[in-house]
Amino acid sequence: MSAVRRAVEFLFTRALRSRLGIAIGIAALVFGIIGAAQLVSGPGDSTSGLSNRPSQPIMTVAPTTGDDGAFSTGAPPSPITRPGQLTPEQTAARFVAAWLGKPGITAERWQEGLYSLSTPALTDKLAGVDPSGVPAGQVDGDVTLQPRAENFVEVLVPLDTGRIRLELVAPDGRWLVDAVDWEQK
Numbered sequence: 001m002s003a004v005r006r007a008v009e010f011l012f013t014r015a016l017r018s019r020l021g022i023a024i025g026i027a028a029l030v031f032g033i034i035g036a037a038q039l040v041s042g043p044g045d046s047t048s049g050l051s052n053r054p055s056q057p058i059m060t061v062a063p064t065t066g067d068d069g070a071f072s073t074g075a076p077p078s079p080i081t082r083p084g085q086l087t088p089e090q091t092a093a094r095f096v097a098a099w100l101g102k103p104g105i106t107a108e109r110w111q112e113g114l115y116s117l118s119t120p121a122l123t124d125k126l127a128g129v130d131p132s133g134v135p136a137g138q139v140d141g142d143v144t145l146q147p148r149a150e151n152f153v154e155v156l157v158p159l160d161t162g163r164i165r166l167e168l169v170a171p172d173g174r175w176l177v178d179a180v181d182w183e184q185k
Contacts, residue, residue: 076147
């Protein structure tokens, strides 16, 4: 009986008071709680959770359709402009001229110059922008137009300090700048 008593004393005085003993005690407590919860909850529902996954992949395209990787194999459509409105090139040129502004221009005047050429979403994004912090320079080459759809084009304008990329949209035939991005040289 003395060997059992020594083992119990060792367990309570040394082993359970060490870090390892505490970690083993916490692990036993966690596993005990999990086991009790599973006993109380009963058998699981086989139709819920991850066990209800389909036996075959879900098909969104008929397998006989062919290669659907390319959006379009033909030439992109030409942009459509409503009669009497600016073309995408003209809109981009006027926007860039207003974007570059003049030295000492106030923020209000700078935004007024962009307002008529911008979508409401871009106007909201540019609210409060200080034109002195806007990357600028001088136009240094020809404007490149990349039509993406009849009412969406991308325009690249080279500057001496980088390149401005504009996204223009024309939901009703009137071209407006919807996004501005700056690529530094």
